[in-house]
Amino acid sequence: QSVLTQPPSVSGAPGQRVTISCTGSSSNIGAGYDVHWYQQLPGTAPKLLIYINTNRPSGVPDRFSGSKSGTSASLAITGLQAEDEADYYCQSYDTSLSGSRVFGGGTKLTVL
Amino acid sequence: EVQLVESGGGLVQRGGSLRLSCAASRFTFSSHWMHWVRQSPGKGLVWVSRITSDGSSTKYADSVKGRFTISRDNAKNTLFLQMNSLRAEDTAVYYCARERLGAAADAFDIWGQGTMVTVSS
Numbered sequence: 001q002s003v004l005t006q007p008p009s010v011s012g013a014p015g016q017r018v019t020i021s022c023t024g025s026s027s028n029i030g031a032g033y034d035v036h037w038y039q040q041l042p043g044t045a046p047k048l049l050i051y052i053n054t055n056r057p058s059g060v061p062d063r064f065s066g067s068k069s070g071t072s073a074s075l076a077i078t079g080l081q082a083e084d085e086a087d088y089y090c091q092s093y094d095t096s097l098s099g100s101r102v103f104g105g106g107t108k109l110t111v112l
Numbered sequence: 113e114v115q116l117v118e119s120g121g122g123l124v125q126r127g128g129s130l131r132l133s134c135a136a137s138r139f140t141f142s143s144h145w146m147h148w149v150r151q152s153p154g155k156g157l158v159w160v161s162r163i164t165s166d167g168s169s170t171k172y173a174d175s176v177k178g179r180f181t182i183s184r185d186n187a188k189n190t191l192f193l194q195m196n197s198l199r200a201e202d203t204a205v206y207y208c209a210r211e212r213l214g215a216a217a218d219a220f221d222i223w224g225q226g227t228m229v230t231v232s233s
Contacts, residue, residue, distance in 0.1 A: 002156070034217060034218070034219075036219035046207070046220075046223055051214075051218065051221070052215055087156075089156065091220075093216075098174055101162065103149075103159060104156075
């Protein structure tokens with residue numbers, strides 16, 4: 001059971017828009033801590049997709065965007081492409097845990 | 113190219129020990145906080161441990177506290193994870209990751225390719 005809750009799976013057709021939610025609580029996202037998003041293609045290491053809620057690293061297409069409100073955050077992908085099929089993880093900081101960094105359980109995106 | 117390369121994984125018996133290494137290149141290693149993240153087969157990412165840039169402070173997930181030790185050698189641009197009293201549930205791919213130089217609790221912007229640790233019972 002992850003501290004940050006993500007839907008196990010989402011799907012969409014090429015060209016469509018999909019969103020992935022990341023729901024936290026008052027000890028993490030709701031406390032004002034930033035949310036980061038990672039993409040993990042099959043058999044590869046995770047890659048940073050969005051940092052500090054809304055920022056894209058150099059090289060990440062602007063089809064990917066992040067937002068945060070209250071105790072939740074979302075990743076939106078527009079103009080869905082076949083190569084977007086991957087696992088997506090949100091990550092934040094949690095004050096209730098001794099270690100403090102937490103990941104969501106991950107969401108598998110399927111491009112139909 | 114900025115890079116992290118892990119090594120040291122392998123097959124170990126339950127109760128055994130293993131030391132993972134993560135070699136950093138083409139960036140100022142000594143400036144960055146570093147982390148270990150693991151992923152059990154077919155499962156999600158789980159944060160394991162972090163160390164500050166000068167090595168003075170460390171933190172661990174409850175699941176590994178007292179068994180794992182994170183350390184670094186800034187002169188050799190290398191991060192380590194000493195894993196003792198290994199359990200079957202420690203079986204995973206272990207990634208080292210660099211934390212961005214930015215806000216507090218910032219994102220992990222560079223990841224290694226991972227090294228597989230298998231604990232046999």
